[in-house]
Each structure stands twice: as structure tokens, then as C-alpha cells.
Amino acid sequence: MISFRNDYSEGAHPSVLEALSRSNFETTCGYSMDPFCRHAADTVRELTDCPDADVHFIVGGTLANTIVISAALRPWEGVIAATTGHINVHETGAIESSGHKVCAIEATDGKLTPALVREVMRIHCDGKDEHMVLPRMVYISDATELGTIYTKAELAALYEVCREYDLYLFLDGARLPAALVAQGNDLDITDFGKYCDAFYIGGTKNGLLFGEAVVITNDALKPHFRNMIKQRGGMFAKGFLFGVQFDAYFKDGLWLDMARHAVTQAQRIAKAAQEKGYTLYAQSPTNQVFVVLSHEKIAELEKNFAFEAFGHVDDDHEAMRFVCSWATKPEAVDALIESL
Template identity: 45%
Template sequence: MRSFQNDYSEGAAPEILAALVATNDEQTVGYTEGDPHCERARQLIREACGQPDAMVEFCIGGTSANLICVAGMLRDYEGVICTPDAHIATHETGAIGACGRTTLATRDADGFLSPEECERVWRFQTGTGRHMTRPRLLYITDSTEFGGVWTAERFDAICDWAAEHDCKVYVDGARLGAALESPANDLTLEHLAGRADAFTIGGTKNGMLFGDAVVVRDPELRRDFPYLQKERGGLMAKGRLLGVQFSAAFEDGLYWRLARHADEQALRLRDGMLELGYEPYLASPSNQQFFVVPDAVGDAFAEACGCETFLQMPDGRRVIRFVCSWATTPESVGELLALARTLRRDGC
């Protein structure tokens, strides 16, 4: 059975791999500094975002991009407000703390950062003046860690709160394609780009071998990004490989087609699991799907398709995650649903 562990187990989408092969013998300058592929990718991304003057840079992956952006948008006495499940607070090995910045977690439990919880954290952190870390940045993910998709209304509400409190907004778009191509989405890339101070466009989790693009409007980050990227070990000598991939992805809408396919297969999986009586954990209209199952069922799925346990419930059951990618086929989804049917029939 194919793995449903994540959306980056495969290599690259054929069109992107073909572009890398076709340009393999070229000689270009390094470090993404003026080679034609990176310049073309920057132009295409600016056009897609409706931000002709935005800085567009390329990082090797999401953690590198998050580290550089958070470090560049904050001073060392300032902190970033995020949900407790945020990637920067859980799965990045203390990278934000190691660069001298502080994560300030809310109590939001559904993956969405709320103005109400931001206000609570703000009041607590600023109540004693200079004796506490000052909040200055909001970190959100789209799609969320639980596959949720930000609506335009929800996104505007959090951006409005940030503006009222002199905070910046950073969007981790590791799965931005899946979010914006979700049938539940009404937020456009242009609208997001016009309000966020910086955001990423994930390539690693949407058909590329590696790489995330970073779009920056914030003046401080624009100034410091090149130096922070080099200092933090995030500057790639063969930078054109990033430009080749993003050019191929954005030249004719390939990026969005790959994400749409991943969503479609995940929603087929979701509908099939619901028909079989499996209990969903939160509502996910994107390429990640979460279900609450007994330990024995979780073990069976993990052995068969590598799905991961995300949470342990108070009643002893667990929340498991299935992820679909650009390479997930309807046949693979059907095979997984057949196993799910067998497990229900056998009473596991």
C-alpha cells in the first residue's frame, strides 16, 4: 500500500523534474543572485500575488524560512504569538528560541489563531511593561496544522487585530497551495499578499524536490533577509535549482493543479471514511485528514500506510493523520478505504 504519512515522500512532479533535467548542463551564477531561472520565478510569483514590488527570496525548506523571517521581523526582546500546535512551537527543535526570539502560545485548540486569544496573551505580556516579552508578530499557518483553511473574513479579523496592536503578520504557507485550492477557501493569494507582512509559498509539500519561496513586504525583513539567510545557513550555492522548480510550477498554473489534486484525493478519502463510520477530528477541507480511532486501529493503519499519531485523547483513543499529495492516485485511496472497511468489519 502507498504511504499516506506525508505529502513529500515522493520526489518531484514529472514536469518539475523535467525542467531540472533540461537545465542540468547550464552554468549560472550562484546563490539565487541574478540567474535567469530565479529572476523568472520571482517575476511569476510577484504577478501571481499582485505585488510587483515585493521581495521574493528562496529557502531550502520551511524551518529555514520560518527561522529567518521570525528572527528578521523581531528584536530579541519581542515575541511571536502563535497557537500551541504551531510548527515553530512544536516541530522545529527550538529553532526560534535558539535565535533569541520567544514564542507566546495562545490556548486556541483548533489550529486557528483567534483575536480573542491574541488579546489575552497581549494583555498578560504587556501588563507589567518592560518586565515581559513584548508581542510584535502573529504567526499563522494556511492550511493549519489540522488541515483547516483560513477564510477571508477570519484572516481579515486577525490582520485587523494585529494592525490595532502594532503587530506584524507572518503566514507559514508550507501547504498554501492545498489551502487556496480547497473548495472551502474564499481567500485569494492577492488578498493574503496584500495584508501579510511576509509569507511563504511551500514547494517541498507541493510537488518540488525541496524549497519554499518567501514573499516579503515588511521593510525590516527586506533589509535583513539576505544577511540572516547567510548567517543561519539557509543560502544555497546552487540556488538556480530553486528558481527552476518555482518557474516550472508557476509558469502555467502547475502549482495550483498539483495542490488541487491532493485536495481532491484527500476529500475522497474523508468522504469514504465518514461513510464507514469513522469519527473525524475537526473539519479539514484540505489534503490532511484526521480521525479519532482506538489504539489497535491506529496501529493497523500505521503499519499499512505509515499514518502518524498526532494526539492522544483523554479516553485512550488517538488522533491519526492521513496526508494526500500530488502523486496520490484514486486507486491508492481505494486501497486504503478497503483496509478501513475491513477494520470496521472485524471490530478492531
């Protein structure tokens, strides 16, 4: 059985594991107060060109999203997201469990636009009706849950509309590395600090054992963030493991190399699928490919491959998701392409 289920089915890149082994007996201290984290945070600040940003390492995406959003919002405030947004679908109501409404709106390709943000604001009477939730943040992801990516112009336009309505812009970067190396991407890692109030660079889905590096550029979101991390259970005891891993991650561009591998392999699938006449459910240039398949074809493929259903198409067809990772073997992709 060859798996295209997700990008977190293997451990970590050997260089990361090696770094963990190397530092294993160095006594530091807990809770990311250690020199490894300090160094990794400095690296993130430098890399993103955000010298004044606060950098926090969090163990996974749902925690990162919940902590950032619930730390930023007051009780009566909500967060705008695409209906396909991870926080709206796949976090078992984590944001609502922290007390906040996700103001979801249908979005083509999983991408929010200024027009959609305006529409949500209009529905909420531009925040002037006290009987309604006050939207205060925009949540986007890059790459999105559909594998699509934002252009620089699109991100800049969202930034503008957020300033107009006094909305924080928060970018979920669980698959940011894949977006950065995708064809069509014109965003540089230094752009996110310019256009977002907070964002994160994912590690879990790109070759670390775990870890997301949250970058907070807006001063209003900085105070007491660690209290919030602790309260939500995100204060990792052996926090130095973040530092050690992220240091290895950023060294010599390993993180982008891993992402490039994942994207390259996934795009081979996408290209082959199209050549074979399949419809793609979403135009993803990143490491996830969504192919519309008949139930018959799905059953046939399932004999040798593991992959997941993503969306209903019609009575006979389903959109299936194929994910490649830093660890995907080219021969595995060869085999899948052959079977398609």
C-alpha cells in the same frame, strides 16, 4: 505498504524534474542571483500582485520560519502562535534558539483569532511591562497544522488587530496551495500580500524537490534579509535550482493542479471515514485528514498502510493523520477506504 505519512515522500513532479534536466548545463551563478530566480521572483510578484515585494527562495519551512522571525524581531520581542503552531511544536525550539519566545495560546482548530491575539497582549500588559517579552509578530499557517484554513474575513480581522497592536503578521504557507484549492476557501493568492507583512508559498510539500518562496511586503522587513539567510545557513549554493523549479511550478497552474489532486484524494478519505462513522479530530478541507481510531483498528491498518499518530484522544483512541500528495494514487486511497 501504502504510505499516507506525509506529502514529501516522493521526488518532484515530472515537469519539474524535466525543467531541471533541461537547464542542467546552463552555467549561471550561485546564491539565487541567477536569471532563473529573477524570473521566478517576478512571477511570484505578479501572481501575488505584490509588485514591490522582495521574494526570497528558501530550502525548507523551518529555515524560512526561523529566518523571517529572527530577522524581524529585536532581542526582547516575541512571536504569538497557536500552541499547535509548527514553530511551537515541531521545530525543536528553532525560534527560541534564535533568542525569541513563542508566546503560545490554545486555539480551536489551530487557528488564531483577534480575540486570542488580544488575550496574549493582555497577558503581556499590552507590551508595557519591561519585565515581559514584547509580542511583536503573529505567526499563523494556512492551511494550519490541523489542515484547517482561514477565510478572507478571518485573515482581514487578524490583519486589523495586528495593526492595532503594532504586530507583524507572518503566514507560514508550507501548505498554502492546498488551502487555496480547498472547499470553503475564499482567499485569493493576491490576498496574502494585502493582509500579511510576510508569507510564503510552499513548494516542498506540493511537488517540488524542495523550496519555499518567501514574499516580504513590509518594507521594514526587507533590508539585509539575505545576510540573515546566509547567517542561518539558508543561502543555497545552487540557488538557480529554486528558480528553475518554481518556474515549472507556476507554469500553466501546475502548482494548483498538484494541490487539487492531493486535496481531492484526502477528502475522499475524510468523506469515507465519516460515512463509516469515525470521528474526525479536525475539520480539515485540505490534504491532511485526522481520524480518531481505536488502537485495535490502528494495529490492523498498520499492516498495510503507513501513517502517523497526531494526538492523544483517550485511553482507547488516538487521532491518526493521513496525508495525500500530488503523487498519491487514487487506487491507494481506494485501498485505504476499503480497509477503514
